[in-house]
Amino acid sequence: MMDWTDNHFRTLARIISKYAWLYTEMVVAETIVHQKDNSDRFLAFPAEQHPIVLQIGGSNVDNLSKATELATAYSYDEINLNCGCPSGRVAGHGCFGARLMLDPEFVGDAMSAIAASCSVPVSVKCRIGVDDHDSYEELCKFVDTIVSKSPTRHFIIHSRKALLNGISPAANRRIPPLKYEYYFGLLRDFPEVQFTLNGGVNFIDQVNVAMGQGAHGVMVGRAAYNNPWSTLGYVDSAVYGVKSDSLSRRQVLEKYQIYADSVLEKDTPHRPSVRQLVKPLLNMFHSEPGNGLWKREADAALRHCKTVKSFLEETLDALPDSVLDSQLSGDPPKWDGNFDNMETLLPPKYTAGTKDEFKLHACLAMST
Template identity: 85%
Template sequence: MAMRSAAKHALVTPPLAPGISGALFRGRFSPRNPGARPCRAASSSPAPAAGKHLPPLFSVAPMMDWTDNHYRTLARLISRHAWLYTEMVVAETIVHQKDNLDRFLAFPEDQHPIVLQIGGSNLENLAKATKLANAYSYDEINLNCGCPSGKVAGHGCFGARLMLDPEFVGDAMSAIAANCDVPVSVKCRIGVDDHDSYEELCEFVDKVVSKSPTRHFIIHARKALLNGLSPAENRKVPPLKYEYYFALLRDFPQVKFTLNGGITTIDEVSFCLTIECSI
């Protein structure tokens, strides 16, 4: 996919105060006021809605040891419209537990719309896992490219570490998309360690989009530090850089982005919508 040269554009810096990591805020929406000027994304090519469900404004982020079936049941009672995400399920777990898949993949019908997040770095297993999971009728399949845990990004060589190999992520997303009937997406950081420039983030997005049908990225607007910080610290210590997110909206008009990190109030959401409509 052709993209405008990111190096020729200044970053957009919104005056948002950093907060704690919260739910996902899905960008690229028209204002609810029909008389207001439409966002640029409204006139571009937004990604298709998953199944019969309209794209939501909010999602409950995937969280290990939290977003299991019980948590999602509670979340659905609170909101009928927000998208729910599973905990990350490692591709090898799905492949090796194919005779016990309900334990890892089954969910009640009323949890729709729901996204399955997969983790892994083996193309064959990612493809096999997706094909097995496809039978469970998730609304989207998401690849984890953001987890900084030592077990995942260190010993496992996936999660946030995958951002260092956009060529592989493009191939992985192509393999995932070829084995399911729903849209696919990537959840990532804005960078990893010293590879945290906006140009490198653009190269990552551009490579994945050019090699696969991926048209949705969930952006945790912090980089990941793979050495010296715990997963909890990686959700708070690296500074939020919302300007990266808003610049992506401008530089990739055919791609849908979701913002994660530090959005904790309705006023902040409204402000983000105002900025998006002015880009």
């Protein structure tokens, strides 16, 4: 999520969850290439953020390849190509993001070049379609083409199509209907490929329900940003089955403050402001008593505080100790939906090639 999942938010996320895979905001390949002498600004991250995926965007194969090669020095765990962003700045003027779904041959070539420039897995994040190109068969042809032309074996599927004209990126996250049946159709028709479900996932219990129905993985985006404590806080125990650190919000803030003020102490050309470093914290008390008062005090404090420590000292009195010191316990809140009707909603089986032909494509791609 551009301007959201930056280094600072990812640091907060890693303090709360030790096991969730983190994704960078999309970084444009041309930016990485043209700013190669300043690459730390766009690519560096604390080692604690592993496992972490670099998401890149672009529509020039050479630049995508060069950007990937430059990124290898930073030891990302996976490289992901964004084929899902509907922003006019990206899909319109930039001619990449979701618009790339209209040219699967190009995406296959691009993924082949990206894979050849790194030694880690590669993946594609996409929608289920674009504008009127939204049939299940077209989605399958997109996946099949990329798999046949590259070693790509992981797709993150946002289960809405993208509308490139007339609506905003925000509207693109709610107006096109979710079609989870397309996602589950892909699981059925491409058993050799890993698919991660994305779109409309707001509860950790929903993650477990999806995986119980066969999902290989689930990506949670804005829900994790808008309510990091109650979303990410359950990931390690509820999803990975690992005992979490059971930190309180106060302890999370203390750890984050040490990180944030260490960043402020560095004399670098693009040192962030206190406001930028506090931004990821503003949803830590979502729906809790004192949240409104705390945000008002935060707005006032950000006008003069020079450190995150002083910001917290000045504002946390607005929140009850019961909110600051409580720990998450028990199971995550239940999701009142289900995926049980997917079997009846599944689209017709993809029949563009036999299973043996698909395996042949896969073998040929892996051998190149």
